Amino acid sequence: MINILGKRYYFFLISLLIIIPGMVVLGIWRLPLAIDFTGGSYLEFKFDKRQPPPPAEIVVLFTDLGIKDVQVLTTEQQTIIAKSSFLDETTQTNLLKSMEERFQDTITVLRFDSVGPTIGQQVTQRAAIALAIAALAVILYITFAFRGVEHAFRYGLCAIIAMVHDVAVVISIVAIGGRFFGWQFDSLTLTALLTVIGFSVQDKIVVFDRIRENSVNLKRLPFETLVNHSIVQTLQRSINTQLMTVEFMLLALALFGGVTLREFSTILLIGLFMGTYSSIFIAAPILVVWENREWQRWFKPRASSSAA
């Protein structure tokens, strides 16, 4: 049988190698929060006949109308994305009209969103609350579902630690994607993130359930062997469910699903993969670390052995 748990510190190291740079990136570049959270406006349009003018000229047009914080970029599909402060309806109409007049061409609006600053703040607050409630609900549910097992609470907490790990990876990826592909953290991204949490927990429960079952059947085995056993037994299922079905579905969406869904499905793709990864290589190993109280040996090997 494969000994996965024996190499647990290597897996922890791998995860840290992904998360720490991600967090550094996040610290430097910041999370690219969309107008859903910050307020502001987002206009995506294209000219019907002519080539897009240089972004600087469009910025000038915005500033002439007294609009602040303007950022303009052109995409590969010849569409123009302009972000700016919140615009009321009159300004929206004026803007489009003067755009057509100044550049001598009709335009097609693909998307025009404008979000007031207060609603943005409230969405942010509510999103944080939603995340916190989701995490709490999961801990409580797992503690309840595993009430027959010793230290049921540990299972819930380990699931949450692994979940935080998944969220950290996803957020780092959004930060990197924001830097290089113009991704934004919007309500859709938040939805993806919450889904990752849901499925991440689903995965952990499948592995934990096997530990729960084995701890009844194979009581004599040391905990570490028992957990390793359980991981290996569920490995096939994890690979089949995650890699072969869900990930293929998402890959198809990411590749062929159109612009709107591309970012969403890429985040899900990575997030759900991390969810499975962390069930096997993070959540279950942490259970073992906890059971063995290994932290006592981490820094002062000699002192702790005498203490034990």
Added chain:
Amino acid sequence: MTRNTTLSLIIIFVILILSIYLVLPTTNSFLGRTIVTKLGLDLVGGQQIVLQVDLPENTIPDRALLEKARQIVESRVNGLGVAEALVQIAGNRYINVELPAVKDATESINAIKQTGVLEFVDMSQLSDEQAFALIDQTIRTDLEESLAGAVTTPITATSTLTDTVFHTIMTGAMLESVETTTNQVGQPVVSFRLTPEGTKIFADYTRQNQGKILAIVLDKKVISAPRIREPIESGEGIIEGNFTVESANALTVQLRYGSLPIPLKVAETRTIGPTLGEDSLRKSLIAGAIGFAIVILFMVLYYRLPGAVAISAILTYAVITFAIFRTIPVTLTLPGIAGFLLSTGSALDANILIFERLKEELRSGRKLGLAIDLGWKRAWPSIRDSNIATILTSLILFWFGSTFGATIVKGFSLTLLLGVAVSLFSAIVVTRTFLNVLFTYFQPSNYSKWFGL
């Protein structure tokens, strides 16, 4: 076949046939319910407007007032003639308006932002029939001109009454209170009391125009054209008409709340061009089909016979879920479709969990029937617990989505939630029954060939 299996099989078939019927594009209604595939704004294009109560942060608006404001906004939106417009309260200070396939944002916003102006309009030159024909019609008045300080233009009679500019005597600003009551013969009427200033204007006017018609107009639409029976000097009056209690109440509400009961401002506007929507829909459907094909291939190659059974269970699942979407109806957005695909993953997961157990039992030398029972029994706790966790998360998502009119989030969580629920049914009942039926008639002995062992 045991009796239980036969029973399950019958139930599955009844549900399946019903679902297939509901999914057919030709089915438009069932038992009085409208059956429709509702596509979200991100797929058909259109406009979303979120109105926010314009009161200080810490005041929570009265629920009843918010509901009245919603009704007023709804009637104005309907006045635009937008098909399938949606107006709903979100949280405690937002009203979410969705206008599918609307292109001109300005027109709709202007309509919503109308102040709800009530006017008493002079129709003294009209006959009863003419006035009556104008009810529910839009007319023109000189209110704006007189507000702008221009000299009131004389009434210009033109060929059509809807082009005539009528004279406005006074506005709803002069109303002090309005109530629904009954007259001497017990008919419902609407009674009103005017402010002192209004009382004077009204007294002067009714004295001079006794027996003539005075129309009550809301946002340029004639809602009633009563005749002045006698001069009204007390500032109190009644509007009689062919009212039922309901229509009298409706008029009272309109008069009382003709203007929005709470100030609203536009907090958010989102416009999605129709081309972007169409493109996304087509591409996602193709992507979904490709994903599904790969999954089918994998299941059959890897799990062989049970894999094929699982695919038929998944197809059953897909048809049932889609039928539910059409019946409720659930608005399908792009993330909604993604949620649906993900829940298909969940449904497959349940099957895979069972099959992996089944294989384990077969490997340890158990007989087929026993292996199926055991495999199912052992896989069940993890299927149950993991799906409940997903259901919990989608409920929280749904709550998050509903408070802000974030239809996209709501759509996703609802499809995921329903999908996971149906997937439980598909794994527990459908796959199991199909397997039982299959192995009643077919007892394979070559496990490696039929089960990929």
